Amino acid sequence: MSQNRVVHVLHDNPEWIPAFARAFDAEGVELREWRLGEGSLDLDASPPPGVFWSRLSASAHTRGAEGAKDAARSVLAWLESWGSRVVNGSAVASIEVSKVVQHAHLRRAGFDVPRTIAVFDREQLPMRARELAVPFITKHNQGGKGLGVRRFDSHVEFDAYVAGPEFEAPADGITLLQEYLRAAEPFVTRAEFVGGRFVYAVRVDTTAGAFELCPAEACAVPVAGVEPEPLFRVREDIATDDPLIRRYEALLADLGIEIAGIEFLETEDGRTVTYDINTNTNYSPDVEASAADPAARRVARFLTSLLDDDAGAEGAESVLSASGAR
Known part of the structure; x- marks a missing residue:
């Protein structure tokens, strides 16, 4: 065994x-x-x-x-x-590889999501962008690492970008145009789940305006001459019984997602907007060091429990086979 x-x-x-x-x-x-x-x-x-x-x-x-x-x-x-x-x-x-798919699942489940237009044809980008107020942002559908995320403060500026050599073509050819959300405070929140259950929520500081939200140690890049607040820290005000967390757990169960991080933003006009489901979640070393129950250990225990479940099932099958042979 x-x-x-x-x-x-x-x-x-x-x-x-x-x-x-x-x-x-x-x-x-x-x-x-x-x-x-x-x-x-x-x-x-x-x-x-x-x-x-x-x-x-x-x-x-x-x-x-x-x-x-x-x-x-x-x-x-x-x-x-x-x-x-x-x-x-x-x-x-x-x-994991499609923000369009994530958006569709979130919207269907009743979450507030950002107004988004998926554009498959580069030539249509300027026309479709005019359906959004300025400022607005772009993203790559197959994202991660803030791929293709840019803010535009005018449609003329965007037109020049699309027509110019700096245009960043997405891996799958799909560019997302999305409303720009103004946060009530300069941070977003990432709720972590293991085995479909809430572990902790992390406050991710966005003061520097960066879109790189990777919490792994390998992604940490210090800013020269700047001593900011911790980039990642636990939000103690969000617990297992939070209604939003309960809804996220129900969504993950419905989609068959067992390990994930879900990101949301609380806006200055009172919205709680969910914009990302990350099934390739990493954990901040600083947060893990301070957590009473680190997420990486939760992952290890959860997957170990599945090994034990399989071993138990195999043992039961052996007993049944032996008894049927008599």
């Missing part, structure tokens, strides 16, 4: 793995890496034992892993066809 106590993590960025490796080591479980977009796959061979955890990132193509998205689709379909236990499987991968 010990050979089954392996969690296979499917990912495209080794820099994001060490914190999780330490958490799994503390639980006495092996975390085995599976790099998306590398190697090969025998479709007629059964997968190795263990639980599989997909950490496909929408920004994989920016780190030389252009094939990660399609590789993930292939590997996850293969695993699911053999009945392997997969956390954040193929349906969730489609959500």
Whole structure:
């Protein structure tokens, strides 16, 4: 049974793995890496034992892993066809790599979402942008890392950008035009969930105006000569029984998402706008160090519990088989 106590993590960025490796080591479980977009796959061979955890990132193509998205689709379909236990499987991968899909799920579930126009044709961008008041922002549909996020204070400025050499073409050809939301205070909030349950909410400072919200240690870039407030810190005023958190948990259950971070913004005109579902969540080392129950350890315990569940099911099947043979 010990050979089954392996969690296979499917990912495209080794820099994001060490914190999780330490958490799994503390639980006495092996975390085995599976790099998306590398190697090969025998479709007629059964997968190795263990639980599989997909950490496909929408920004994989920016780190030389252009094939990660399609590789993930292939590997996850293969695993699911053999009945392997997969956390954040193929349906969730489609959500991770498309803000259009995220927006559709959030809107259908009744969340306040930003007014957004998806444009598939670069030539239509100036015309469709005029449906939004200024200022407005752009985003890439296959986002992450703030890809394609720019603010425009006039339509003329935007026209020049679209026609010029600085235009940033999205990986999937889809540019999002979105209303500009004015925060009541200079921060956004990211609520973290493991096993579909709330862990903690993080206040992400946006004083510098950056759109890079990656909380991982590998993403931390100090600003020269600036000593700001901590970029990431726990929001103690948001707890498990918060009505918004309950709604997020219901949404994740409906979508089959087991590990995720959901980002929202409280605006100066009283709206609470949800704008991102991140199924490739990372955790701030500073927040983790101060948390009573660190999220990485929660992930390790959750996935270990799935190994134990599978082992229990296998044991029950063995007993039934033995009793049926008598």
